[in-house]
Amino acid sequence: MKIGIFTDAYLPLPNGVSTAVDRTARALEKKGHTVTIIAPNVPGHKDNKKNIYRLPSINFLATGTRFALHIPNKTLLDIVRLDFDVIHAYNGGPISLLGWEIAKTKDIPYVFTYCTLLVQYTHYLGKWLGNPRFMKILSKIICNYCDYLLVPTGSVRKELLSYGVTKKMHVDPTGIELDEYKDHTKGFIREKIGVGKNKKILLHVGRLGQEKAIDFLISAFWQLKKKSPDAVLVLVGAGAEEQTLKNQVESLQLSDSVFFLGAFPPETLPQIYADADIFIFASQTETQGLVILEALASSLPIVAVKDAVFHEILDHGKNSYMVKKDAKTFAESIHLLLSDKKLRDMFAKNSLETAKKFSIQQTADNLEKVYAALIKEASAKPPGYRKKYLNKFHHLMKPFFLVRK
Numbered sequence: 001m002k003i004g005i006f007t008d009a010y011l012p013l014p015n016g017v018s019t020a021v022d023r024t025a026r027a028l029e030k031k032g033h034t035v036t037i038i039a040p041n042v043p044g045h046k047d048n049k050k051n052i053y054r055l056p057s058i059n060f061l062a063t064g065t066r067f068a069l070h071i072p073n074k075t076l077l078d079i080v081r082l083d084f085d086v087i088h089a090y091n092g093g094p095i096s097l098l099g100w101e102i103a104k105t106k107d108i109p110y111v112f113t114y115c116t117l118l119v120q121y122t123h124y125l126g127k128w129l130g131n132p133r134f135m136k137i138l139s140k141i142i143c144n145y146c147d148y149l150l151v152p153t154g155s156v157r158k159e160l161l162s163y164g165v166t167k168k169m170h171v172d173p174t175g176i177e178l179d180e181y182k183d184h185t186k187g188f189i190r191e192k193i194g195v196g197k198n199k200k201i202l203l204h205v206g207r208l209g210q211e212k213a214i215d216f217l218i219s220a221f222w223q224l225k226k227k228s229p230d231a232v233l234v235l236v237g238a239g240a241e242e243q244t245l246k247n248q249v250e251s252l253q254l255s256d257s258v259f260f261l262g263a264f265p266p267e268t269l270p271q272i273y274a275d276a277d278i279f280i281f282a283s284q285t286e287t288q289g290l291v292i293l294e295a296l297a298s299s300l301p302i303v304a305v306k307d308a309v310f311h312e313i314l315d316h317g318k319n320s321y322m323v324k325k326d327a328k329t330f331a332e333s334i335h336l337l338l339s340d341k342k343l344r345d346m347f348a349k350n351s352l353e354t355a356k357k358f359s360i361q362q363t364a365d366n367l368e369k370v371y372a373a374l375i376k377e378a379s380a381k382p383p384g385y386r387k388k389y390l391n392k393f394h395h396l397m398k399p400f401f402l403v404r405k
Contacts, residue, residue, distance in 0.1 A: 001033045001371055004084040006099030008068065008091040010039035014237065014263045015207065016290045017090055017115050020174040022266070027177075027364035038079055038095055040066035053079050055095065068094045084108055086371045091116055092142040100145065107381075109374035111367075112146035114139070114160060115174075115287050136163040143167055148374055152288035155308040172367070173288055173312070175360040181297040184274035189234055193259045200231045200338050203276035203300075205269065205291045206283065208239030208260075213282035213305070215241075215248055216327065220280075222252045223331035228338050231257070233280075236272055238263040273298035277344070278337055281305070282325065289313075297355035301347035303333045313358070319350040 005025055009017040025035045040057035047054070053075055060067035070076065080102060087103040088111040089096035096112065103110035118135040143149050143165045150172045151157045157169045189201055202221065206212050214235065221233045235245075235258070242260065249258045264272065273279070279295035281304040286292075292313060295302055302320035304310060314320040321333040337344050 001368075001375070002083060002085045003028060003033055003035045003371065004038065004082065004087040004099065004102075005035060006038045006087060006089040006095045008040065008093030008095045009065065010037060012042055012045050012265070013066065014266075016286075016288070019266055019290055020115065020288075021090055023177060023360045024174060024363060024367070027175075027360045028367065031364055031368060033368070036082060036084070038099070040068040040095065042066060055079075055098075068098075070094060070098060085375050086111065088113070088367070088371075089146075092118070092139070096142070103147075107378065109147045109371070109378050111148045111150065111370065111374070112143065113150040113152075114143055114156065115152060117156070117159065117285055117287055140164045143169075147378075148370060150370075153309050153312055155311070156287045158308075170370075172363065173358060174290065175358045175363040176290070176293050176297055176355070177360050178297055178355060181270045181273065181294065181355075184271050186275050188271040189261075189275035192261060193232070193234065195232055198230055200228065200277045201275060202231055202233045202334065203236065203273065203279050203295075204234070204281065205236045205272070205279075205294070206281075207237050208235065208242045208245060210241055211283060211285040212239075212241075213284070213325075214245055216282045216305070216325065216330075217280055218245065218248050218252065218254070218258065220282075220327040220330040220334070221258065222254060223327050224334050225254070225257065227331075227335045231334075231338060233258045234261060234276070235259065236261050236264060236269075269294065270298065273300060276300055278303060278334060280330075280334065282330075283307075284325075286310075293355060293358055296351040299348040299352045301337050301344050301351065303330065303337065305330070313354060315350070315354065319347050319354055 005021060007017065007021045009015055011018045011022055021037070025037060028035050036051045036053065038053045038055065041054035055068040055075060056071050057066035057068045086109045087099045089099040090113050092114065100110055118139055119132045139160065140163045143160060144167050146167065149167045149169050151160065151169050152173045154171055157171060160169060204214065204217060208214060224231055246260065249255055273295060279300040279302045281292060281302065284305060284307045286307070286309050289310060292302065292310060296313065296319065302314060304314060304320060304322050305325045306322040310322060314322055316322045323329050323333050337347065
């Protein structure tokens with residue numbers, strides 16, 4: 001099959017959508033399909049593989065998000081001329097909408113994965129765009145006008161139903177390449193921060209943004225240090241809140257125990273996970289939480305703030321502790337694991353067993369079946385059957401985007 005992936009986030013931007021798209025594309029290519037990726041350009045970055053088209057873009061949010069521009073240049077014209085059997089879009093921004101228009105105009109199936117809870121990012125968008133009601137309406141429109149709607153978890157499905165999404169939703173989490181997290185030599189983090197084997201490493205991987213609640217993790221770590229003085233906290237990632245978080249660390253006199261390592265390319269992350277003792281997470285804005293799966297694949301016990309999205313992958317008391325968002329309670333759960341190696345080992349073993357249920361190969365197998373069924377269905381319909389939907393969608397989207405017929 002010739003598959004076009006239209007995504008508003010892609011490497012080298014370090015986020016879950018970028019990682020999910022890259023893993024999915026590579027898995028589909030291994031199965032013999034031709035995958036073409038259309039994504040925003042990133043200044044200074046040059047792709048080292050074929051079949052990637054980059055549209056001009058501007059920096060849109062403090063998260064590092066790139067907002068693509070539909071400038072009628074050679075790249076855009078080349079994209080319009082490409083021959084696809086199916087288009088699969090991620091995220092719902094301007095590139096996703098471009099994919100929608102091309103799919104409807106050419107009478108080919110359009111699959112959409114809703115992978116970002118837009119209402120959780122309104123604090124980046126200002127007064128008008130940052131209205132949660134606006135984001136719910138936008139999400140509803142985008143989801144209802146695809147041919148096949150994928151969501152990573154049942155909790156996201158429930159959320160979209162509350163927005164008024166009527167399109168049938170199919171739960172299909174993005175998997176991971178399990179072999180990438182096997183048998184890594186320990187020492188990467190300890191060498192970076194200069195600590196010995198006597199220190200216990202608590203790890204967080206993710207953007208340093210308000211929605212990730214890293215300030216809460218630092219507060220919980222301050223509570224933990226009273227009982228576990230040998231613990232250190234390692235934060236991997238970059239973002240708009242970095243200086244604010246560093247100020248918090250300094251005010252709590254934790255500068256010798258909290259380490260900001262910055263962002264790393266995806267291929268380096270397995271070495272980082274391998275050196276940790278416990279993975280900690282406090283975000284309640286995730287649609288799946290790929291870093292949680294990565295930590296599980298790395299045989300790490302997990303302590304996380306309770307959230308419905310994790311109920312399908314985290315099992316309280318077996319591979320994790322999921323607790324309420326209270327710094328003291330969170331710290332006590334970490335201390336319980338740090339003080340009991342036998343318990344940590346049991347959680348670690350169970351984590352790996354859980355991760356085995358979420359392979360990227362299974363994701364690719366599922367998508368292959370979806371694409372084939374949609375292509376077969378589309379081939380049985382008369383040409384131009386989508387035109388009425390295209391005209392209706394143009395009318396609905398005029399307040400949000402400049403969309404031409």
